[in-house]
Amino acid sequence: MKKHHITLSVNGDDYDALVEPQQTLLDTLRDTLMLTGTKEGCATGDCGACSVIVDGTLQCACLMLGVEANGAKVETIEGMAKGEKLHPLQKAILEHNGLQCGICTPGVLMAAKALLERNPDPTETETRFWLAGNLCRCTGYDKLIKSVLVAAKEMRGA
């Protein structure tokens, strides 16, 4: 099948990629660029494990084609920590045991980051509804939501 040439920026790095026309951004990240931190849980936009930020907007990478990301700026979990310094959300999830198996964690972190960029002081209910697109089967959400609220507080300097 004829492939298409795209260029995109992922976490500030420029990439060239050849993608099949039906290939999703998720498969482009994972299989073509070998950035496997973004996970596939359903490939139908229902679980949020593949959440990434494309040009500032939270997206399911499985619902976007690779060719649609031509020229886009993509943020993934691999770009969240700055060197050894974890993002406050990453730190909070570790400290408050907001993860168990860890498969949903990258998607949850990207979605929570997008939330706190829009709303630095969300209520618990707002946080629960914002993260309703991210399935987690291990934690029952309790410690995950607490982690996000702790990180929000830290980021506000409160």
Next chain:
Amino acid sequence: MAHDILDNSGFSADRKLKIVGTNPIKHDGWDKVTGAAKFSSDIVLPGMLVGKVLRSPHAHAVIKSIDTSAAEKLSGVKAVVTRADFPEIKEGTPYGDMTRMVIAREKVYHEGHPVAAVAATSESIAKRALKLIKVEYEVLPHVIDPVEAMKPDAPVLHAYMRTKGAKPGDAKVWADKASNVVERYELGVGDVAKGFAEAEFVVEHVYDTKPMHQGYIEPQSCVATASEEGEVELWCCTQAPFVYRDRLSEILKMDSSKIKVQQSELGGGFGGKTAFYAEPIAIQLARKARRPVKITFTRSEVFRGTGPVSGTQSRIKIGCRKDGTITAAEAELVFQTGPYSGSAFTNAPQAMFTRYDLPNVKTVSYEVVSNRPKVASFRAPCVPQVVFGVEDVMSELATKIGMDQIEFRLKNAMADGATTIYAEKFGKIGFIETLEAAKNCEHYKSPVPKGCGRGISTGFWFNRGGETSSSLQVAPDGSVTITLGTADVAGSRISISMMVAEELGIPVDKVRAVLADTHQLGFNRVTAGSRTTFSQGVVLVDCSRKVIKEMAGRAARIWKVPEEGVMFEDGMFRPASTNVGEFKPLSIADIAKQTTNTEGAIAARSDMNVTGAGPGFGCHIVDVKVDEETGFTEIVRYTVVEDAGKAIHPLQVEGQFQGGAVQGIGWALNEEYIFGTDGKMQNPGFLDYRMPVASDVPNIDTIIVEVPNPKHPYGLRGVGEVPVVPTMAAIANAIGNCIGIRPRSLPMSPPRLLKLLKEKKGKA
């Protein structure tokens, strides 16, 4: 406080703990928050091909022929496999059935049953190749519902099958011709006729539960390679690397020593990753293509092709006296298993009443095959489904005699030394303490919020031990590696590392746990049944005490004193008394770095069939509010009370309680497999198979009860199974108290509750 280095006798209540009971960050967490953790689907090998599986579109059909020639000719296709590529093993035997579930032979038994598979240089080529495989089917009548499948005129799945334990006088089973009932199992104690005659109140109802899927977010994925010499390596997400190896050996007719299974990080299992699916197919493709092959399931394949849990139908009857004493209990249980046996249904009659001390019990259970995906384990396999009914009957009886719900359960609670109906005599158990903690908690004592209903329920799980083989290595710098053959399903590596650090008196950061491949250790039983942290604690405390003894010997030889002149305290080896002499205490690192001038590497290995698991008990309290216009149930408040024995890492224990309860909330309110009349699953995706999302649930409060298990060095009991056992019953009782009518069928979804409300209004 010093402890005798030779003391292997187990639990000591007086021991002062420094690490156990704290909440260090789990070592595998860093990679999981940065995207660096390696799950199976992240693995890439040079020359790797993509494998895809062709699945049956029919629920029940004979495979007349399979023609793969066109697929094989497609450019980029490197191998195609069908039933012809797997050794023949007789159907009706455990491995004969297992190989037929991996890939269909004579018949397909459910929609989604694998029929063929291809390996190709890209996913798109593999998908095109699947379309070129021609399968000729002779479609047969199918049966989905297990109760329908028990009828004499139901389509029979296996002409050879005769019901095990068939008994004259039971019209549901017969021994003279084929049946879909795999087994009839009877278990009981005392005389129920006499018991019910003594009862002043008797309640009996029929209950129905639907299969739910374990719902792990990571679809199954594996990578297989085969060497020219015939050795196989398999990377996969599994709860049972050693069990996979030995079953692969049986169905592929290869020596276990030629199969290396390496577990990756596991993206959730909950019992569902104790059985393999694509792994044997990937191996056969890799052997045929002579290249590595990766197979990753889609979510639809996970739903249609991997195990949900058993749906059940049950009839439950309990009788009691006015004072609350239960005189008899009776149950008839039907379990769906999919096309072949394997539901572990006998857990249900053993566990359903266990926590109440009952003199007279009779249970009859049936395991039934039908044209559904084969069931797999899930937290407390087969028990939550029937506790759903038991705890409804209990609640109704308590209401009838006007007794507090928890008091009624306390009145009948098992105490230390109680004997179960499966003839196990319990030692120290914590059910009474759990009920007392529930009774005295703020949630239970607070008034029921306006417009809400409150429900409670209890649950039990055996907890398990079993074969466990692990090793511990002390590096010359004094840091410690522990090599585990069990899987880490939710964070057990940190809990096990903490017990080792506690024993050795070193910081937990100096201990690293690695997940072994199957070449490195002896056989390890499946990571399930809440056995892992318990068993690994026993085995690695043994390893730790062995290396302490070894190092004490080395300290003695360095100091040139008798071995008994050395004691171990707070991570240091010291002279046991001033009589031994004056020596500067030696740390583990001080001794470890002297391996060259002492007896070499310091390491220990322990292989045990661990016994002494402590039974687990829990009590859930829930407040719900039902919208009578929409039938929607809001979980307003939820509290889990459970005996952990000892919480090694309390945050992890709370996480088990919370995660289990929310899975139960999904099972209670929404989750079910829906089949069309064509026998096809109609909701094989997360949009239509509705698992709880963050906005569906409140914070889940937890109360950790600690009644130490005297047979574990740190007193722990397993905690992973019990949290889902009481959930559905607690919610049903709460809904019943809210709307005045108690649902007896799962899920209690909005349309079903609306129907109940309508029936109630019709009656009124």
